[in-house]
Amino acid sequence: MTASITVRNFFDEEETIVHLNVQLYQTNGKTYYFPDFQATEQFLMQDDFEQLYICIELEEPLEWLSMEKSSKAGRMIKDAAKDAKLYLHIMRLSDEIEMRRTFAPFMEEVAPVADRLKCGFDDLMFFQGCSPKTVQIFCDDLPNTRKKIFYMAPLFNINVGQVICGASFYLEDFFMSRYENLHKYNMAVKPRRFCFPIQPSVKKFSCSVSLDFIISDGFYQNVFEEMSTSLPNLEELILEGICCNIKTQQDIKSLVPVIVKQIFGIAEYAHTVTLMNYCISFCHTLKPAVTRSFASEFAKTSLEVMIADDENEQDMIIIHKNVKFLISLDWRITW
Incomplete structure (x- = not known):
C-alpha cells in the first residue's frame, strides 16, 4: 500500500486550519483529513506501507507547532517508513526564521531516511550529509532571478547518486566555481567566495543549458574541469536546452x-x-x-x-x- 501525507495551510474564512491530507493508493483511493499528527500516527500504525509520500506546503508559521511536537512528528514518519520508500517533497516552507527553527527537528528525523527528495535550494540546509538516491531541485523563480552560486553549493554536500536540477541550475554555473583551477587561466576574474564542494557519490547529473550567449575561448574547458573536480565519479550528464x-x-x-x-x-x-x-x-x-x-x-x-x-x-x-x-x-x- 502507498500513503501520501500532505501538510498544508488551508484558509477557512477567519482562521488558518492545518490539515493532514492522507491519500491512500492501490486500495479505494479515498482521501482522509486528520486534524493533528496523533490521528495520523494511529492511521499509519494500521498498515505496513511500501511507499510513503510526504508533501510539505506551509506558507505561514504554525502557532501550535513546538520543537517537541516537530520532533515527535518526525519520529512518527520515520517509524512508519522503516520498511517503506520515503519520498519527501517540500513544495513551500515559510522563510520566517522561527518557523524554520521549529520545523528543523522534524527534518532531523525524516531527512536521513528519505529515499527521494524534491525541494528548492533554500531547503537544502536540512539535508547536509544525508544519502537519498535522488535529489530533484525545482525552481519557481523567473529565469533572470535565479539563485546565486552560494545557494547551490549545499547541493554538493548531499551524498546522492542522481541529481535533477531542471531550470534551477545551468551548465554555465560550473564556470570558475573552484579556487584551485583559477591559476590555469590568465583572466582577471575574482575568485568566488563560495565554491562547490567535492561530492564523489553523484553518478548522474541533469541540468539546463543555454547556448545563445557569447563565450570566451577556454570557457567549456574550465566548465568541465570544474565539474570533474566537484563530481569526480560522474557517469552521465543530461542537458535540457532552453x-x-x-x-x-x-x-x-x-x-x-x-x-x-x-x-x-x-x-x-x-x-x-x-x-x-x-x-x-x-x-x-x-x-x-x-x-x-x-x-x-x-x-x-x-x-x-x-x-x-x-x-x-x-x-x-x-x-x-x-x-x-x-x-x-x-x-x-x-x-
Whole structure:
C-alpha cells in the first residue's frame, strides 16, 4: 500500500486550519483529513506501507507547532517508513526564521531516511550529509532571478547518486566555481567566495543549458574541469536546452555562430557521457536561411551532423566522442 501525507495551510474564512491530507493508493483511493499528527500516527500504525509520500506546503508559521511536537512528528514518519520508500517533497516552507527553527527537528528525523527528495535550494540546509538516491531541485523563480552560486553549493554536500536540477541550475554555473583551477587561466576574474564542494557519490547529473550567449575561448574547458573536480565519479550528464527563438535575419547572423561554437565547446571538452536536447524555433519563412547558416557554421568544425527531416521540423543529430546532441529546428512558429 502507498500513503501520501500532505501538510498544508488551508484558509477557512477567519482562521488558518492545518490539515493532514492522507491519500491512500492501490486500495479505494479515498482521501482522509486528520486534524493533528496523533490521528495520523494511529492511521499509519494500521498498515505496513511500501511507499510513503510526504508533501510539505506551509506558507505561514504554525502557532501550535513546538520543537517537541516537530520532533515527535518526525519520529512518527520515520517509524512508519522503516520498511517503506520515503519520498519527501517540500513544495513551500515559510522563510520566517522561527518557523524554520521549529520545523528543523522534524527534518532531523525524516531527512536521513528519505529515499527521494524534491525541494528548492533554500531547503537544502536540512539535508547536509544525508544519502537519498535522488535529489530533484525545482525552481519557481523567473529565469533572470535565479539563485546565486552560494545557494547551490549545499547541493554538493548531499551524498546522492542522481541529481535533477531542471531550470534551477545551468551548465554555465560550473564556470570558475573552484579556487584551485583559477591559476590555469590568465583572466582577471575574482575568485568566488563560495565554491562547490567535492561530492564523489553523484553518478548522474541533469541540468539546463543555454547556448545563445557569447563565450570566451577556454570557457567549456574550465566548465568541465570544474565539474570533474566537484563530481569526480560522474557517469552521465543530461542537458535540457532552453528554447531559443530566431525572429529576424539579424538573429540568424548573430545567434547561429554563437550556438554552433557552444555546441563544439561542449562536444570537445565533455569528460563523461553527455546527452543534450535543444530546440530552436523560427518562422517558416526563415527556414532556408537558418538551415544554410547552420550548415555553413558546422562545416567550419570537425563535427559530423546527421539530418532527419519532418514536415514541420528538422532534427540535427550530432555524435562526437562520448557526446550526443539532438538539435531540433522548429519552423511552426508564427510571430
